[in-house]
Amino acid sequence: xxxxxDPITVGAVAYHPxxxxxxxxxxxxxxxxxxxxxxxxxxxxxxxxxxxxxxxVEIGWNTNTAFVALERRLGRxxxxxxxxxxxxxxxxxxxxxxxxxxxxxxxxxxxxxxxGSRDSGHAAILPLHHLGRExxxxxxxxxxxxFDTDLGKHGDTGDSxxxxxxxxxxxxxxxxxxxxxxxxxxxxxxxxATHGLEVAWRSPVYSHCNFTALPGLDAALAERWTAALLAxxxxxxxxxxxxxxxxxxxxxxxxxxxxxxxxxxxxxxERAEAAT
Amino acid sequence: MSGGGAGxxxxxxxxxxxxxxLDAEQLELGGGLEVLLxxxxxxxxxxxxxxxxxxxxxxxxxxPGWARLEGHAxxxxxxVERPGRDxxxxxxxxxxxxxxxxxxxxxxxxxxxRLRRGPGDRVAVAADATDTRSPDRxxxxxxxxxxxxxxxxxxxxxxxxxxxxxxxxxGGRFHTADWRDGGLAPPVPEEAxxxxxxxxxxxxxxxxxxxxxxxxxxxEQLWAAxxxxxxxxxxxxxxxxTADVPWATAAELPEPLDRAxxxxxxxxxQNEYAALxxxxxxxxxxxxxxxxxxxxxxxxVHDEARHVEVFTKRALLCRTPGHALAATELSLxxxxxxxxxxxxxxxxxxxxxxxxxxxxxxVERHAPDPATAAAARLAHRDERRHVHFGVSHVRRAxxxxxxxxxxxxxxxxxxxxxxxxxxxxxxxxxxxxTILAAGSLRPAALSDGAAAVRGLTATMEENRLRRLRAAGFxxxxxxxxxxxxxxxxx
Numbered sequence: 001x002x003x004x005x006d007p008i009t010v011g012a013v014a015y016h017p018x019x020x021x022x023x024x025x026x027x028x029x030x031x032x033x034x035x036x037x038x039x040x041x042x043x044x045x046x047x048x049x050x051x052x053x054x055x056x057v058e059i060g061w062n063t064n065t066a067f068v069a070l071e072r073r074l075g076r077x078x079x080x081x082x083x084x085x086x087x088x089x090x091x092x093x094x095x096x097x098x099x100x101x102x103x104x105x106x107x108x109x110x111x112x113x114x115x116g117s118r119d120s121g122h123a124a125i126l127p128l129h130h131l132g133r134e135x136x137x138x139x140x141x142x143x144x145x146x147f148d149t150d151l152g153k154h155g156d157t158g159d160s161x162x163x164x165x166x167x168x169x170x171x172x173x174x175x176x177x178x179x180x181x182x183x184x185x186x187x188x189x190x191x192x193a194t195h196g197l198e199v200a201w202r203s204p205v206y207s208h209c210n211f212t213a214l215p216g217l218d219a220a221l222a223e224r225w226t227a228a229l230l231a232x233x234x235x236x237x238x239x240x241x242x243x244x245x246x247x248x249x250x251x252x253x254x255x256x257x258x259x260x261x262x263x264x265x266x267x268x269x270e271r272a273e274a275a276t
Numbered sequence: 277m278s279g280g281g282a283g284x285x286x287x288x289x290x291x292x293x294x295x296x297x298l299d300a301e302q303l304e305l306g307g308g309l310e311v312l313l314x315x316x317x318x319x320x321x322x323x324x325x326x327x328x329x330x331x332x333x334x335x336x337x338x339x340p341g342w343a344r345l346e347g348h349a350x351x352x353x354x355x356v357e358r359p360g361r362d363x364x365x366x367x368x369x370x371x372x373x374x375x376x377x378x379x380x381x382x383x384x385x386x387x388x389x390r391l392r393r394g395p396g397d398r399v400a401v402a403a404d405a406t407d408t409r410s411p412d413r414x415x416x417x418x419x420x421x422x423x424x425x426x427x428x429x430x431x432x433x434x435x436x437x438x439x440x441x442x443x444x445x446x447g448g449r450f451h452t453a454d455w456r457d458g459g460l461a462p463p464v465p466e467e468a469x470x471x472x473x474x475x476x477x478x479x480x481x482x483x484x485x486x487x488x489x490x491x492x493x494x495x496e497q498l499w500a501a502x503x504x505x506x507x508x509x510x511x512x513x514x515x516x517x518t519a520d521v522p523w524a525t526a527a528e529l530p531e532p533l534d535r536a537x538x539x540x541x542x543x544x545x546q547n548e549y550a551a552l553x554x555x556x557x558x559x560x561x562x563x564x565x566x567x568x569x570x571x572x573x574x575x576x577v578h579d580e581a582r583h584v585e586v587f588t589k590r591a592l593l594c595r596t597p598g599h600a601l602a603a604t605e606l607s608l609x610x611x612x613x614x615x616x617x618x619x620x621x622x623x624x625x626x627x628x629x630x631x632x633x634x635x636x637x638x639v640e641r642h643a644p645d646p647a648t649a650a651a652a653r654l655a656h657r658d659e660r661r662h663v664h665f666g667v668s669h670v671r672r673a674x675x676x677x678x679x680x681x682x683x684x685x686x687x688x689x690x691x692x693x694x695x696x697x698x699x700x701x702x703x704x705x706x707x708x709x710t711i712l713a714a715g716s717l718r719p720a721a722l723s724d725g726a727a728a729v730r731g732l733t734a735t736m737e738e739n740r741l742r743r744l745r746a747a748g749f750x751x752x753x754x755x756x757x758x759x760x761x762x763x764x765x766x
Contacts, residue, residue: 249394
């Protein structure tokens, strides 16, 4: 067992002021759990990846895109310490106006497809990848309507997905891709733009965010940290608000298998860019 | 820790095996389906599974995202029934009128999505209904929760009152006290969590609400045995200062009666302001777990606001304005300075309003017009309740704490020390009361009027002592407190 007394440091991206509320609460929790943890906030995921690789922070709270970028730069497997329940079995959906859904994604050829920020795994990279697997080279065959807002935040703010939904609702695009959890949240919030839309397609599932550490992180410490993370209880009033703000009901162990598609998608994207 | 753990796999995919079936028919998310789903999931234990069957592919594609956000696992949508062999549509699509054009092939037949209920309840419930802040007083687990059980309060899911017949009194009257007495609502707490929120009686408070700070959070601080009944009575006896007084009878009194009425009415209204502000200041200090006390104080405040209104209106109908006397202000100011609820109950309810009972009765008896008499009579009815509460509360406080007597006497002494400049009832008020009782300036009548005022003073003294004794003070302390009472009456 590690006998460290100084806090373990977690890096996160400050995509919203609530991140401070969340991590202040988590910081207290980890201290009480006997695994003192402090946090550093970064303005974008590229800086966070740099910080993890440089050892400035020991754990990065990464999007799937950031995780893949980190491992590709690292050149070997990083250590996944955990993820939210909502990150498991994540999917991308494509919405259309009601009554204009398609049976086969290839029907989108020649149509306008709205995508979220180009660095968002769920709203841009993975939909292109999975549509390709189903026979649609959307980058070539569709008119892409991209909403590259909040670049560097990897879609965390939801702003680009909101624009996707509004574009489809208002006729600026014929179909639009966004995260299934984002769509569900828009629905739950009663967003008027959702009223006239329907889900026409759903991607295979993948994993989204995770806590990533370099392989050299002390294994015992990593296990203690993960154990404390997984022990967070949403029924604990001081934690409930922070967990709700983070969008997690319970924490789960990480699952490497859930990132294979994104690795493939990023590699293919690189090859395509190199070819042009 | 890299690699898929059992927990992650659990969350991803519901397992094969038994599952309930929920027919969503044509319902859509955002169109009522979530209500049906939540109702079904609320009746399931964590880990139980349900196959949600829908006629819309769009709904099936959307369901897993919804489920995950709600903390449940979801499988991939699968088609479970295709259109009939004869080619006829098996069902209309969600959201489309059945009489419209035939739905596309994808929306014929049925789709299913398997959900596995996640752990935890949608809304947490504090174990102590009067304390939603303390982290060690969380609700116990719901049936099927992974958390160990042991606490006494049932969870939200299982907490049902069942079919209840309200304990009605004659005329169908429903009193909160009867609900409490019958065990249908929690008993009045001896102490409520000081930082708890605004949970109505019998409600299930969710932990994690913002912290409040209720100075009056212990029953002993504010309770009276009959406060619930007094509050009910106050509601039943409301009256209208605009319509319930025969204002037409108030016009054109001859001098000196007009001037006397103006002064007496002004004095009473001035005092009623203090009687209004004192309970009003305590009102936001009272913990929500004591709704009867809140209702009582709110009624008290309303009563006094009406008294200010009715006596002000009567004074306005006089040709000569009355004087809002500085000495009266001094006395009332010391009353408003009192921060302790029980001390204030003694000084305002028992001593002040108690003394005013006799004053109001005097005004009613000697009023020169029906409007003045009605105002005094109606206000007297309210003040009786207020005095009753004060006596009842102080008696309870004295019985529960032997040291309380000294504190109450000290409060009266402290107030009296600030009022050394007051030597007696204001001459203007004494003259006004004398003229009211005399009815004119005729010497013989004035003599009778002065005697009546002397009699009033004696009656006040006698009744003050009686009330103090009823409140639980011994004879000597009652005498001492009566002597300390302000010459201003209130």
